[in-house]
Amino acid sequence: MRRGNERFVAGEPRHPRQDVERRHVLAAGQRPRAALFGCSDSRLAAEIIFDKGLGDLFVVRNAGQVISDSVVGSLEYAVAVLEVPLIIVLGHDACGAVGAAIDSTGIDAPTLPPHIWRQIAPIVPAVRRVIRENGPDAPVDPEVVGREHLRDTVADLLHSSELISDAVAEGRLAIVGANYRLAEGTAVPDVIVGLDSDPSAHH
Structure with a gap:
């Protein structure tokens, strides 16, 4: 994941596994390398910023990357059925949902x-x-x-799902919370849960 992001940042993406042959191979089933739960912001296109292709990422997104039953259920499917070893929770700077949440606390908030x-x-x-x-x-x-909020989201995911927290405890799953910087294009790890909690080990 880190290498793919580095290629994207450098303007040297390979666009791997996006051809007709890959599409045909995947028609029989999927085995993604990771699940990504991120903000729906149009600038956070997961496969582009990590330079991945078809079948590489199981992607769940909503505005502000907010935990919900549908998000937890989708991520549980990725862990239990697809056996992904990694969940990335991706937030970003200049997030409209965060801005709206800040504005909502004002005295005269509409x-x-x-x-x-x-x-x-x-x-x-x-x-x-x-x-x-x-x-x-x-x-x-x-x-x-x-x-x-990114840290809260990772904590909420672990609290909401016994299946996911058990997978982390058993060493089958790591969760990385990262912030995406819009201008630079970099995804920077902020919180890591599971396995040896070494950032270099999960990218």
Whole structure:
């Protein structure tokens, strides 16, 4: 994963495993190398930023990479049935969902449409934690909130799924929470759970 991201950052992608032959081989079944749960932001196209091809990544995305039953069920499928050894949780800077969560804590915050509010509500605890730590008068740094939310997301995934937490405990699965930097194109590991917790071992 790291090598593929390095090729993308350098502007030297190989676009591997994207041809007709690969498509035919995969028609009989899939065996992805990793699952990726990331933000739906159009700039976070998983196979592009990691220079992967068809059948390489099992991808689950929603706005703000927020844990839900459908996300957990999809990732449990990847672990239990597809036997992926790695889940990457991918957040990013300048995230609109994080910005909306920060804005929602303001005194004069406008009322959001209900489905959008439910989507960003899980990010609000990270916002409130940052406000508590820095004081109510300090500006809220979206990058700090995003990092806190990324860590919360990994913790929520482990808390929500006995299947996934058991796989981590048994050494069959690692989870890497990473932040994607839009301008540089780099995916930077922030939190690692499972196996030997060595960042170099899981990319």
